[in-house]
Amino acid sequence: xxxxxxxxxxxxxxxxxxxxxxxxxxxxxxxGLEKNYSIQIVRNEEQIARNNAIPGNxxxxxxxxxxxxxxxxxxxxxxxxxxxxxxxINNNNSETANVGVNMNWTIFDGFAIQANYARLxxxxxxxxxxxxxxxxxxxAETASVYYNLIRQNIRLHNLQSSVDLSRERLRIxxxxxxxxxxxxxxxxQAKADFNADSSLLISQLETVYAxxxxxxxxxxxxxxxxxxxxxxxxxxxxxxxxxxxxNHILTNNTSLLISEKNKTLSAIDYKRxxxxxxxxxRLNGGYGLTSNWFSTGNTDMQQRLGLNYGVTVGITLFxxxxxxxxxxxxxxxxxxxxxxxxxxxxxxxxxxSKLWMAYRNNLELWSLEKENLVVAQETYSAAMERYRLGELxxxxxxxxxNTRLEAEERLSTSEFNTKLCEISLLQLSGQIKKxxxxxx
Numbered sequence: 001x002x003x004x005x006x007x008x009x010x011x012x013x014x015x016x017x018x019x020x021x022x023x024x025x026x027x028x029x030x031x032g033l034e035k036n037y038s039i040q041i042v043r044n045e046e047q048i049a050r051n052n053a054i055p056g057n058x059x060x061x062x063x064x065x066x067x068x069x070x071x072x073x074x075x076x077x078x079x080x081x082x083x084x085x086x087x088x089i090n091n092n093n094s095e096t097a098n099v100g101v102n103m104n105w106t107i108f109d110g111f112a113i114q115a116n117y118a119r120l121x122x123x124x125x126x127x128x129x130x131x132x133x134x135x136x137x138x139x140a141e142t143a144s145v146y147y148n149l150i151r152q153n154i155r156l157h158n159l160q161s162s163v164d165l166s167r168e169r170l171r172i173x174x175x176x177x178x179x180x181x182x183x184x185x186x187x188x189q190a191k192a193d194f195n196a197d198s199s200l201l202i203s204q205l206e207t208v209y210a211x212x213x214x215x216x217x218x219x220x221x222x223x224x225x226x227x228x229x230x231x232x233x234x235x236x237x238x239x240x241x242x243x244x245x246x247n248h249i250l251t252n253n254t255s256l257l258i259s260e261k262n263k264t265l266s267a268i269d270y271k272r273x274x275x276x277x278x279x280x281x282r283l284n285g286g287y288g289l290t291s292n293w294f295s296t297g298n299t300d301m302q303q304r305l306g307l308n309y310g311v312t313v314g315i316t317l318f319x320x321x322x323x324x325x326x327x328x329x330x331x332x333x334x335x336x337x338x339x340x341x342x343x344x345x346x347x348x349x350x351x352x353s354k355l356w357m358a359y360r361n362n363l364e365l366w367s368l369e370k371e372n373l374v375v376a377q378e379t380y381s382a383a384m385e386r387y388r389l390g391e392l393x394x395x396x397x398x399x400x401x402n403t404r405l406e407a408e409e410r411l412s413t414s415e416f417n418t419k420l421c422e423i424s425l426l427q428l429s430g431q432i433k434k435x436x437x438x439x440x
Contacts, residue, residue: 022230025146028219029436035220040132043077054236058117062105062283070097077296093295099287110278115271122268126261133254142218143435144420149211149227150234151416154210158408159201165384165401166194172388186394193398219245236422238363245429249348252430259344263337266274274321276316285309344394352368352428359421362414370412376400376407 023031033039055061077089106113175192176182212227221227250256285308292302316323383400386392426432 004181022228024230025143025435028146028215028227028229031221032138032142032219033135036218037220039138042424043129046131053117053119053120053124057214059106059109059113059140060117060119062103064101064103066099066101066213068099070095072096083395088297091295093293095293096290098288098290100286100290102286102288103284105283106280107283108279108281110275110280112272112275115275119265119268119272120375122247122261122265124276126265127256128209129261129339133258136254136427136430136432138218139432139435140423143423143432144371145211145215145218146229146231147234147416147423148230149208149215149311150231151412152211153229153232154234154412155409156201156204158405158412159197159204161404162195162401163194163201164243165380166190167199168384169394169401170385173394179416181390189394189398193276231390233390234412234419240359240422240425245425246349246352248431249352250345253428254430255344256341256348259337259341262307263341264336266330270327270334273323273326276319276326279313279315282312283310284312288424345379348428352425354396355421355424355428359418359425362418362421366414366418368410369407369414372428373407375410376404380404409418 024105072093072095074091074093077092078088092141142173170190172192173182173187177184209429213223215227215229216225219227287307289307290304293301294300380400380403383392383397386398387394423432423435426434
């Protein structure tokens, strides 16, 4: 027994010494948002969408190219004349060099350019919403792990108390056994119960450590550095309002906002297809220098320096009925986006209804388990007093002890489940960032 007791003390001391500075939930979230790799990736993707949303990428601006080139030829020239003579010119050389600036600009493309720019802007906002969703998921996951660590610490404390109670019972039984007022069976049973409680405590230390490692990983910290948190109890909001939450879901749920963006993108794609029914207008121009060198003839060198320009107006008359096909598909896609949005809203309502029922039920269980714990504690205190006086058997005391531990476990479970329901409800309603700003 002393060896087991020493192991428990060493494990407890190790757990406390290994912990670093106590962190609040806000500090864990802030650290994770700064360092978490998944968050950094989604923010980079948002920046890419922002970089793409510029007029030039939509086609508003012209393209200007600077080009230059050089070419030449060398050949022997033979000409058979009608009078029977032959004219030969050997090593006839000519060279050409050019350099110039050219511009191409589509000034009208059936409003496709405007549609492209609107689409890029919508994709930029979509990137912002995707970042927001990732942040909300991260906050919800971090809060869940954080409160799970609190729950596991509470269970660790309860198991430590159970070991202390079993140790006290074993002490009493040993004293009685030495003076011959109890049996060896009673002593062995007390030792077995103490060892069983000690085993549970050792296993719980591992669970606490693993949960702390999970929190460290979310914060992109070294998993070997166990996290020590400042909170020791689970608190939750008992006054959430159902109608207020649902209104926030309809107006602020990130998934619903993304679905609305997809619907808008479908409408923009339809406009892009319709733009192909209209004509296009394109401008082109250039300014350059061209030089030619000749080895024969009356001209030794010829140069041209100047401006060239032009305008092209056109319209696609027939493209194999592809425009009609694309327009039909675009209209179907708009309908699909509307159906997806309705389906998502129904799914959100389903999840919200289940979460709200679980939230209310867990609140009732929490109130009930608080009363049960008070009764179990009083029952155990009375049982322990009777046991000290020899009026109660060890089995009956053990039953009272287990009843107390079970009541503590049920209360802790109801608190944690209620908190998980609160986290999920706030995430659905787009209010999960309250955990970052609890003072608000």
